[in-house]
Amino acid sequence: MTENSRPGLFARLRQGLARTRERLGGGIADLLLGRRAIDALTVEEIETLLLSADAGVEATATLVDDLNARLARHELADGAAVLEALKERMVALLAPCEVPAPAFTAKPHVILMVGVNGAGKTTTIGKLARRLTDDGKQVVLAAGDTFRAAAVEQLKVWGERLGVPVIAQQPGADPAAVIFDALQAAKTRGADVVIADTSGRLHTQAGLMDELRKIRRVMGRFDPSAPHETLLVLDAGNGQNALIQARQFNQAIGVTGLVLTKLDGTAKGGVVLAIASQLRLPIRYLGVGEKADDLRPFVAREFVEALLSRDETAEAP
Ligand SMILES: Nc1nc2c(ncn2[C@@H]2O[C@H](COP(=O)(O)OP(=O)(O)OP(=O)(O)O)[C@@H](O)[C@H]2O)c(=O)[nH]1
Ligand SMILES: [Mg+2]
Incomplete structure (x- = not known):
């Protein structure tokens, strides 16, 4: 069965992550959405939220430095753009760990x-x-x-x-x-x-x-x-x-x-x-x-x- 034929499992993952989502995702969304002006202070608050969710110093720096660099280049017009940029950088950070389990070639x-x-x-x-x-x-x-x-x-x-x-x-x-x-x-x-x-x-x-x-x-x-x-x-x-x-x-x-x-x-x-x-x-x-x-x-x-x-x-x- 493919993943997509298992209905509702994304919803279950989402529900499973509720506590982290409320703190981290909710916190970041509150900071960013509906805001036009994003400044260094906003990014500092994102940094605090990431650290408090145990993202660690290294991953947090990777994400926050990227946001600051893009803000400095005026690439991110508003909060929604910052959120999208953060998501993309997170996906890039996590992608190397997304490796499917080895195929079954031996039996057993x-x-x-x-x-x-x-x-x-x-x-x-x-x-x-x-x-x-x-x-x-x-x-x-x-x-x-x-x-x-x-x-x-x-x-x-x-x-x-x-x-x-x-x-x-x-x-x-x-x-x-x-x-x-x-x-x-x-x-x-x-x-x-x-x-x-x-x-x-x-x-x-x-x-x-x-x-x-x-x-x-x-x-x-x-x-x-x-x-x-x-x-x-x-x-x-x-x-x-x-x-x-x-x-x-x-x-x-x-x-x-x-x-x-x-x-x-x-x-x-x-x-x-x-x-x-x-x-x-x-x-x-x-x-x-x-x-x-x-x-x-x-x-x-x-x-x-x-x-x-x-x-x-x-x-x-
Ligand atoms: N909420 C939640 N509980 C889990 C999860 N995985 C395991 N548990 C619970 O954690 C407890 C320990 O799980 P076990 O599977 O017995 O852990 P174990 O590593 O086999 O433990 P030992 O054999 O004592 O070393 C159990 O009460 C599980 O039900 C999970 O993803 N979510
Ligand atoms: Mg056990």
Whole structure:
């Protein structure tokens, strides 16, 4: 199914971003729309709004410097023109992070989910499994978080809800062994994709980072090209900490894509701009709620429209 045949999903993204949109988009629109004279003070206020939405110093400077330069050249006649210019510059800033997930060439295609405790890994696996089964893919889930019995149960609930098999062992089992089992089970069943859950960890927990390296090695023994995707799940509400986590996980185990969750729970969704500005990592998906269809592929223009457009009836660009 293509994105456009999923009706109302832009509206859902927009609704998910409501808290950030009210503060950042609403604030900027209040400053700009209906105003004829835009001065340095207005741009300073935009700067403050961006910083307060966690866009970070670097992305904020990029956006604001561009506006000031264009104002100095008298290219922007009024507030509406400034708003359009800001949107375009934001899209340009975010566009390098809009990279589609790799095509499924191996069978099974292997996705490894990593991140700190509570970031939203298991929930994102459920949402991703939903997207993939909707697209006609056969999915197998691997309960690689063997740390807590509840973690296995949580994944099984998603599996039952979606009609997707979950390969699990008893709590305390070796996660790499569970995941290897799941890969073999997927191969036997002719499944298209395996998504492996892992327990939350901090980059400072050397033993747990070694465990991820072992999981990767074991996946590689099954298929030298696996994992085909290592997704780092980041809680958008963690602000600048999310950036630190991304750098450190990437250094430790190599990350191929990011998922930013809980954008619905924060007014600091500007962190997406900070991440785009400071990390050269693709942003694959945005999480905007706890339900199965609250996962949206990252599309730069759509994100900017959802964040800054005021029109209640705005539709997908
Ligand atoms: N509002 C909102 N809640 C989310 C989102 N993603 C996850 N959550 C919630 O965040 C909490 C933690 O999510 P989990 O998926 O269990 O996180 P995890 O990374 O697997 O956590 P650990 O396994 O403990 O490391 C749960 O209550 C989820 O329902 C989201 O996009 N929006
Ligand atoms: Mg979990």
